[in-house]
Amino acid sequence: MCRAKRIINLHRSGMAACQSGDLDGALGKLKQALEEVRQIGLECYQVKIMNNLGIVLELKGDCRAAREHYRAAHGMARGKLGPNSRLCQVVGTNLARVS
Template sequence: MGQLRTLGMLNREGMSACHEGRMETALFQLDQARSMAQAMKLPLHEAKIRNNMGLVHQLSGRTSEARACFILALKATGREAPDSVLHRVIRTNLDRLGGKAEAA
């Protein structure tokens, strides 16, 4: 299986685990995907995964961790694709959390 396919599988399985309430498993799988995206130098994939990690943290009640994930994701999309749908979604997630999107 190719690395990009593995990355996508880890991301999907992580979000599936989140939907099933298995938050630690979700974070583990998402962190594995994030690490792969970082090693492959895929900043937008990494940003999408960090956004997903932020959602898992938020659903787990860990708002400071969620905020950190959203800010890192927003910074990456701001550099790479500031007009993208992904950037707007991440900004919305951060705003809903009560974060400071303008700092990112």
């Protein structure tokens, strides 16, 4: 399996775990996906994963860590996609919620 497909599968699996209430499992899979996506440099996908990590951390009650992930994702989204992109706006909304 190619690395990009593996990252996508980890991301999807992490979000499925989150939706089923397995926040620790979700966190582990998303962290692994983030580590791998950083190695190959898919920055737009990195934004999505960091945003979703923020969501899981927020659900776990760790708003400080969630805020860090949202801030990093928001800065990258603004730089790569522009402030008016849908993804940048979504991350910005999430960041505002924990700020």
